[in-house]
Amino acid sequence: MDQIAYVNGSFVPLAEAKVSILDRGFLFADGIYEVAAVLDGRLVDNASHLARLKRSVGEISLALPETLERIAEIQKELVARNQLVNGMIYLEVTRGADKGRDFAFPKGTTPTLIMFTTVKDIVNAPSAKAGIGVITVPDIRWSRRDIKSVALLAQVLAKQAAAEAGAGEAWMIEDGKVTEGGSSSAFILTRDDVLVTRQNGSEILPGCTRKAVVALAEERQLRVEERAFSVEEALAAKEAFITSATLFVQPVISIDGKTIANGKPGPMTNRLREIYVDFARATAV
Amino acid sequence: MDQIAYVNGSFVPLAEAKVSILDRGFLFADGIYEVAAVLDGRLVDNASHLARLKRSVGEISLALPETLERIAEIQKELVARNQLVNGMIYLEVTRGADKGRDFAFPKGTTPTLIMFTTVKDIVNAPSAKAGIGVITVPDIRWSRRDIKSVALLAQVLAKQAAAEAGAGEAWMIEDGKVTEGGSSSAFILTRDDVLVTRQNGSEILPGCTRKAVVALAEERQLRVEERAFSVEEALAAKEAFITSATLFVQPVISIDGKTIANGKPGPMTNRLREIYVDFARATAV
Numbered sequence: 164m165d166q167i168a169y170v171n172g173s174f175v176p177l178a179e180a181k182v183s184i185l186d187r188g189f190l191f192a193d194g195i196y197e198v199a200a201v202l203d204g205r206l207v208d209n210a211s212h213l214a215r216l217k218r219s220v221g222e223i224s225l226a227l228p229e230t231l232e233r234i235a236e237i238q239k240e241l242v243a244r245n246q247l248v249n250g251m252i253y254l255e256v257t258r259g260a261d262k263g264r265d266f267a268f269p270k271g272t273t274p275t276l277i278m279f280t281t282v283k284d285i286v287n288a289p290s291a292k293a294g295i296g297v298i299t300v301p302d303i304r305w306s307r308r309d310i311k312s313v314a315l316l317a318q319v320l321a322k323q324a325a326a327e328a329g330a331g332e333a334w335m336i337e338d339g340k341v342t343e344g345g346s347s348s349a350f351i352l353t354r355d356d357v358l359v360t361r362q363n364g365s366e367i368l369p370g371c372t373r374k375a376v377v378a379l380a381e382e383r384q385l386r387v388e389e390r391a392f393s394v395e396e397a398l399a400a401k402e403a404f405i406t407s408a409t410l411f412v413q414p415v416i417s418i419d420g421k422t423i424a425n426g427k428p429g430p431m432t433n434r435l436r437e438i439y440v441d442f443a444r445a446t447a448v
Numbered sequence: 449m450d451q452i453a454y455v456n457g458s459f460v461p462l463a464e465a466k467v468s469i470l471d472r473g474f475l476f477a478d479g480i481y482e483v484a485a486v487l488d489g490r491l492v493d494n495a496s497h498l499a500r501l502k503r504s505v506g507e508i509s510l511a512l513p514e515t516l517e518r519i520a521e522i523q524k525e526l527v528a529r530n531q532l533v534n535g536m537i538y539l540e541v542t543r544g545a546d547k548g549r550d551f552a553f554p555k556g557t558t559p560t561l562i563m564f565t566t567v568k569d570i571v572n573a574p575s576a577k578a579g580i581g582v583i584t585v586p587d588i589r590w591s592r593r594d595i596k597s598v599a600l601l602a603q604v605l606a607k608q609a610a611a612e613a614g615a616g617e618a619w620m621i622e623d624g625k626v627t628e629g630g631s632s633s634a635f636i637l638t639r640d641d642v643l644v645t646r647q648n649g650s651e652i653l654p655g656c657t658r659k660a661v662v663a664l665a666e667e668r669q670l671r672v673e674e675r676a677f678s679v680e681e682a683l684a685a686k687e688a689f690i691t692s693a694t695l696f697v698q699p700v701i702s703i704d705g706k707t708i709a710n711g712k713p714g715p716m717t718n719r720l721r722e723i724y725v726d727f728a729r730a731t732a733v
Contacts, residue, residue: 168469170469177469177470178468180468180469180470181466181467181468181469182466182467182469182474183463183465183466184453184455184462184465184466184467184540184562184564185462185465185564186474187604188474189467189471189473189474189479189540189542189598190481190540190598190600191598191600191601191603191604192477192598192599192600192601193600193601193604194474196475223601223604223605224608253549255469255474255475257474263566264538264566266600266603266604266606266607266608266630266631267604267607267608267610267611268604268608268611277469279469279470281548281549301591303590303591303592304590305588305589305590305601305602306586306588307588307602310601312601313474313475313476313477314477314599314600314601314602315475315476315477315478315551315599316476316477316478316508316590316595316597316599317590317592317599318476318551319472319476319478319508319551319552319553320508321551322551322552323509323551323552323553325552326552326553345551346551
């Protein structure tokens with residue numbers, strides 16, 4: 164079956180899914196995106212993703228071309244048309260294609276909305292069992308990382324460096340502290356059994372999975388501190404992991420080649436992953 | 449006549465000039481661009497733009513899909529096909545469209561190359577006679593501004609703020625000093641008749657027009673200092689101006705509503721503009 168994508172009101176074969184070269188997403192990275200996991204054909208934590216979408220577009224004064232309710236309907240229709248069981252759905256909204264190329268916002272231009280899906284067995288990903296190594300790189304991004312924009316070149320370079328080093332993720336470092344991963348939130352479990360992840364702010368993206376994991380941990384009486392931590396603190400921790408919409412909870416077993424604890428996924432990480440998978444299945448729509 | 453664009457080997461009507469929604473320029477801002485002015489149907493300072501293109505793609509390990517010589521041929525053919533007399537030609541190279549969406553570089557993907565032209569009477573632009581006001585905004589960009597990438601959302605927001613304030617450009621401020629304009633280089637002429645513009649480095653884009661103006665000024669025995677300057681110094685200056693490929697030399701007459709000198713374009717600025725226009729005409733190919 165040909166994969167189907169959504170482009171501005173139409174469901175089309177992915178190979179024919181195109182945007183104008185004048186689209187401001189292509190010319191200026193003037194766009195916002197979201198990725199939601201799909202489990203058993205249903206969208207995971209999607210209300211959280213759509214709320215963040217609304218916030219991001221608001222921060223750059225970009226009007227959504229459809230209501231959030233309609234966007235959710237389109238997501239579901241695209242999942243159904245692709246008969247997608249497990250994977251993810253990507254959506255991007257841009258400020259559309261103007262007649263030419265001016266930096267300032269165009270007037271009267273309809274925003275672009277596109278979506279596509281990808282097959283992935285997130286729950287049974289081998290890396291979730293084995294854990295991953297991360298490398299560290301300087302955080303060279305702009306200062307509005309709370310906006311989920313498509314201006315992702317710094318993250319591309321960070322994750323390429325990780326791939327070249329045989330690592331699964333790059334942790335970005337600023338002022339001696341970890342901000343977050345190239346496309347994930349960073350957590351550690353200290354020797355005192357405190358779960359630590361950086362507080363939200365303009366320095367990091369407010370992760371939807373991060374938020375859910377913090378809430379699930381707190382519901383289970385785990386002590387959570389939202390604050391920055393250093394690589395040294397992470398290396399001295401009992402456990403470390405990352406979270407993202409398409410990884411859920413993934414163990415981190417080394418940083419720049421130095422192992423954390425015994426170099427194996429930690430029991431609390433594994434437990435939080437199970438808890439998150441249960442949450443995802445139970446709440447997917 | 450329908451405007452013609454170039455997309456990956458084909459000359460097509462602009463309305464049909466499209467790229468895949470999986471293009472990494474659209475998904476990740478994983479692309480580099482250049483804009484060259486066209487005067488009397490010829491390309492201005494194009495060798496400088498193509499040299500910068502080569503440098504930028506090298507910095508992100510992106511292979512050009514065509515040689516620089518072939519790119520120049522395509523530029524010229526597109527100008528001819530559009531019967532463009534005065535205006536500009538935009539080109540963008542991205543890491544192409546992969547089968548899905550992974551941050552790390554895809555393997556075996558052909559880079560995307562697109563171009564389009566725009567009509568503009570740069571030499572006779574009214575703003576060059578009247579001068580423009582600029583506003584100041586914090587420089588919130590990433591730390592590799594020497595790479596001319598399409599990750600331009602910060603510049604879009606800066607120039608939108610300028611437009612809303614009725615100004616012609618936004619000067620970005622970092623550590624109390626002007627880095628550059630949203631899409632231009634910033635110059636002042638001090639009371640001692642020294643031309644000051646920020647030195648190149650990762651803090652700013654190495655402007656092609658900036659470079660040419662510095663060389664032209666030095667050839668005429670004008671003293672040039674390449675160093676950072678503050679807004680206070682600019683407000684105390686004799687003259688100020690910006691340079692860019694599609695503005696040439698443009699007088700700045702106020703900053704955040706405060707006039708510079710008598711609030712009119714300065715004689716040295718006007719002279720440098722004339723000198724640049726002569727250089728552009730004489731060297732265009």
